Amino acid sequence: MRTIFIFIFIMVMLLVGCSDVSVIEEQVQEDSSKLENQEGLYEEEVETPPDEPIIDEEKPSFIINVIDPNTEEIIASLSPIDLGFYTDYSSYQREIEELAKEIARGTESGEGYDQRMVLDKVHENEELVAGHPMILLKESELVDKILSVSPEGGDVELPLYITETGYDRNEYVSLDDVVIASYTTYFNASDVGRTHNINQSSEAISHVIVGMGDYFSFNTTVGPRTKETGYQEALEIVNGEFVLGIGGGICQTSSTLFNAVDQIKVSYAERHHHSREIGYVPKGxxxxxxxxxxxxxxxxxxxxxxxxxxxxxxxxITVEIRTSEKYANSQN
Known part of the structure; x- marks a missing residue:
């Protein structure tokens, strides 16, 4: 009996010990699971450092077309992605600014859209030959337009501004009526080349009509001074020295013109002095x-x-400024 009792007691103790081990193993497994969950939670909370940009390598590919509004022709196409819109915006903006500049002002291989006004002129037979308006492409506006569509692409029209001459072409004949300003300078007729150049440039500026608000450009009106355009070799001033050059003498035409228009109300956009004194007009x-x-x-x-x-x-050479009687009388 005593032996049976001892056997039963040992079996009970063994059962209790196994139960405690199971409980401990379950607790260890539960704690391990919690730890793994906590580690996963910590991993999810880790963020990309702010100084490391997130780059999406799958940005959509798109194109911007720059279009001439008059002809509807595409004059330039560009890819914002290829030019660095997402990777270097400052560089991208500089690229667009340079593109706008080239379109407006032209390059060595082609002319730009900007054009000075060519003024109307009356020929000897009193026929009016129309010039062409001033055309200005606003570069800053074109840049803003391109930047605004850069995220998605699209078409951009050139912001062209056209300024027509400021007078009524129906009254061009009467503008020769009254002389309101005049100036004369003198030259040595024995200098054949110089005399020829003065005569030719005088004819080029004569009977040109300057409307209200119009800009007159001597170089645009007279054109290039070359042998091909009829000008001859004569002395001209370069860096304070007299040297032979094609077109020498035309500065007397431009200076005579200045002294005539300076007697009426005009605003000077550009004017330069010679590098030394000249004899046909007063100093300055x-x-x-x-x-x-x-x-x-x-x-x-x-x-x-x-x-x-x-x-x-x-x-x-004598340059006169003329207008119609109605305008001349309104100034008195």
Whole structure:
């Protein structure tokens, strides 16, 4: 009996011990599971550092077309992604600014959209030859337009602004009626090349009509001074020295014009002095020009249109400013 009792007691103790081990194993497993869950939670809360940009390599591919509104022709196409819109915005903006500049002002291989006004002119038979308006492409506006559509792409029209001449073409004949300003300078007729150049440039500016608000450009009106355009070799001033050059003498035409228009209300956009004194106008009363670099330009701010006439004799050039009687009388 005692032996049976001892056997039963040992079996009970063994059962109790196994039960405690199971409980401990279950507790360990539960704690391990909680720890794994907590570690996963911590991993999910880790964020990308702010100094490391998140780059989506699957941005959509799209194109921006720059269109001429007059012809509806596509003159340029660009890919914002290829130009760095997402990776280097500052560089992208500079690329767009350079593109706008090239379209407006042109490059060595082609002309831009910007054009100075070519003024109307009356020929000897009193026929009016129309020039063309001033065309301006606003570069900053084009840049803003391209940047605004860069996230999605699309079409952008060139912001072209056209300024027509400021007078009624029906009254061009009457603009030759009254002389309101005049100036004459003299030259040595024995200098054949110089005399020829003065005569030719005088004819180029004569009977040109400057409307209200119009800009007159001597270089645009007279054009290039080359052998091909009829100009001859004569002395001209370069860096304070007299040297032979094609077109020498035309500065006397531009200076005579300046002294005539300076008697009425105009606003000067560009005017330059010679590098040394000249004899045909008083000191400081000159307007030197050089095609492609130095120009003489003014705006008609008189409030009425006028006509420039220019004529030569054997040794003089006279520039007159004329307008119709109604405009001349309104100034008195």
């Amino acid at each position: 009363r000159d307007a030197t020009v050089s095609y492609g670099t130095l120009d003489f330009r003014f705006q008609n701010t008189t409030g009425f249109p006028f006509m420039i006439t220019s004529s030569t004799t054997d040794n003089s």
